Amino acid sequence: MDPEAGRPPEPLTDADHRYLARAVELGRRGWGRVHPNPMVGCVLVRDGQVVGEGWHREWGGPHAEVNALAAAGPDGARGATAYVSLEPCRHEGKTPPCTRALEAAGVRRVVYGARDPGRHSGGGGEELARAGIQVVGPVFSEAQALRENPGFFHRSPARPWICLKLALSLDGAIAAARGERTAVTGPEVQVEVHRLRAGMDAVMVGARTARVDDPLLTVRLGPVAPRVPPVRMVVDGRGTLPPDSRLLDPEEGPVHLLTTAAAPPGQVAALEARGARVTVVPGREGRVAPGPALHVLRASGIRTLLCEGGGRLAAALLEADLVDRLHLAVAPRFFGEGGVPAFPRGRGLPLFQALPAPPGSRAREGWAFVEAPRLLGSDVWMTLERIRGRREEEQDPPE
Numbered sequence: 001m002d003p004e005a006g007r008p009p010e011p012l013t014d015a016d017h018r019y020l021a022r023a024v025e026l027g028r029r030g031w032g033r034v035h036p037n038p039m040v041g042c043v044l045v046r047d048g049q050v051v052g053e054g055w056h057r058e059w060g061g062p063h064a065e066v067n068a069l070a071a072a073g074p075d076g077a078r079g080a081t082a083y084v085s086l087e088p089c090r091h092e093g094k095t096p097p098c099t100r101a102l103e104a105a106g107v108r109r110v111v112y113g114a115r116d117p118g119r120h121s122g123g124g125g126e127e128l129a130r131a132g133i134q135v136v137g138p139v140f141s142e143a144q145a146l147r148e149n150p151g152f153f154h155r156s157p158a159r160p161w162i163c164l165k166l167a168l169s170l171d172g173a174i175a176a177a178r179g180e181r182t183a184v185t186g187p188e189v190q191v192e193v194h195r196l197r198a199g200m201d202a203v204m205v206g207a208r209t210a211r212v213d214d215p216l217l218t219v220r221l222g223p224v225a226p227r228v229p230p231v232r233m234v235v236d237g238r239g240t241l242p243p244d245s246r247l248l249d250p251e252e253g254p255v256h257l258l259t260t261a262a263a264p265p266g267q268v269a270a271l272e273a274r275g276a277r278v279t280v281v282p283g284r285e286g287r288v289a290p291g292p293a294l295h296v297l298r299a300s301g302i303r304t305l306l307c308e309g310g311g312r313l314a315a316a317l318l319e320a321d322l323v324d325r326l327h328l329a330v331a332p333r334f335f336g337e338g339g340v341p342a343f344p345r346g347r348g349l350p351l352f353q354a355l356p357a358p359p360g361s362r363a364r365e366g367w368a369f370v371e372a373p374r375l376l377g378s379d380v381w382m383t384l385e386r387i388r389g390r391r392e393e394e395q396d397p398p399e
C-alpha cells in the first residue's frame, strides 16, 4: 500500500528481499521462547547500512521492532527502512504498539513479511501509512506466513498443525529389528529433534514406540530451553503403557495418554495413579480414530504437534492426510531383511510416491521440499510440506 493513493508501490529490490530474509532469520531465534506469540525479527537499514537488528526474544517481552530500535540507539533509525517479518502491531497489549515506536523513531519506510490477522493487533500497516510512512506489505503469501509461524497462523479449530519426523535407513527401515530400540541416525539429528520439540505444544508417539523405546520425550539437548515444555503424549488405544515406563517418571511432569473405550478400566486407573492424564477418545478395536482425537487436542489448546513415530501411527496420520510438515532423517546404512519397514504393508506409501517434487517445483498437490536437504553429521535431513490444492501464486493467469 502507498500513502499516495493511486500510485503503485515501488517494486522490492534484491536488497529489500535480503533484509526481509534476514529479519525472518532473526525471528527464528525466538523458537521455543515466544510461542504462542509469533517469532518476529526486524532489521533497520539507513543509507545501505544496517543500523539495528532485533527479534522478539521472550513471550510478553519487547517486540522485534522495539529491540531493533534500541539497538540503533537514539535517533539511529531516523530516515531508515524497517524490515519486519510480521506487520507491526498497532495495539496496546503486553507492550505498547510498535507502530507508535516506529513513527516516533522517524522511520521513513516499512517493509513487512506476513499480515497480522489479529483483530486488535492487525492493521498496523494502514496505520503507519496514515502517519505518512511508506509501507510495503504483506510481501509473504499466506503459505509462507504459516511456514514461518505455524503456531500463530494455523487457525483451524479442527486439529493442531502437525509435523511428523521419522528417521530412516537407506532401505526405508525405522528400526534394525522388531522390538528393538535402534538409534537409526546420529547425535546431530537427535539435537535437531530436541530443538524442534522445544517450540512445539506437544510431542507424540505411538504405543509400540513407547513400549519398545521407553523414551522420555523431554527437551534435554540442543540450544533451546523451552519456555513451556511440550506436553508428552502417547496414542495408546488399549492403555498398555507399562507402569515402570520412563514416561511416567513423576520428575518429568504428567504424560498424556489418548486411549479408547477398549482400555481396561483397571489399567487406566493404574496409569492415572502413576500420574498419567488419560483421555478417552473415539476409536475402534483399540485403534484411536486420528481425526476426532486431534480435534480433542486442539480444543484443549494444543496448536502445534510433533509426531515422532513409529511407523503405524505415522501411516495412520499420513493416510488421513493430517500431516502438514514432514522431516525425514535418512541414515547412510542398511538394515536388510530384519529391518522394520517405515510403513507396514505399504501403508502410507501412496503419499510417499508423490514425494519427488524437486526443490522449487510448481507442485500443486503432494509434497514439496521447503528447504534444501542438509547434512546433519552423516545423515541427510529433509523438510517437506504438504501442498493441498493450488497455491495462490500458482493460479493460472486470466485468459
Ligand SMILES: NC(=O)c1ccc[n+]([C@@H]2O[C@H](COP(=O)([O-])OP(=O)(O)OC[C@H]3O[C@@H](n4cnc5c(N)ncnc54)[C@H](OP(=O)(O)O)[C@@H]3O)[C@@H](O)[C@H]2O)c1
Pocket (backbone or CB within 6 Å): 165, 166, 167, 168, 173, 174, 175, 177, 178, 179, 180, 181, 182, 184, 205, 206, 207, 208, 209, 210, 212, 213, 235, 236, 237, 238, 240, 286, 287, 288, 289, 290, 308, 309, 310, 311, 312, 313, 314, 316, 340
Ligand atoms: N526411526 C524412527 O524415526 C522411529 C520413531 C519411532 C519409533 N521407531 C521404532 O518403530 C517401532 C514402533 O513402531 P510401530 O509402527 O511398530 O508402532 P507405533 O506407531 O509406535 O505404535 C503403533 C501402536 O499405537 C497404537 N495405536 C492406537 N491407535 C492407533 C492408530 N490409529 N494408528 C496407529 N497406531 C495406533 C496401537 O497400539 P497397540 O499395539 O497397543 O494396539 C499400535 O500398535 C519401534 O521399533 C521403534 O523403535 C522408529
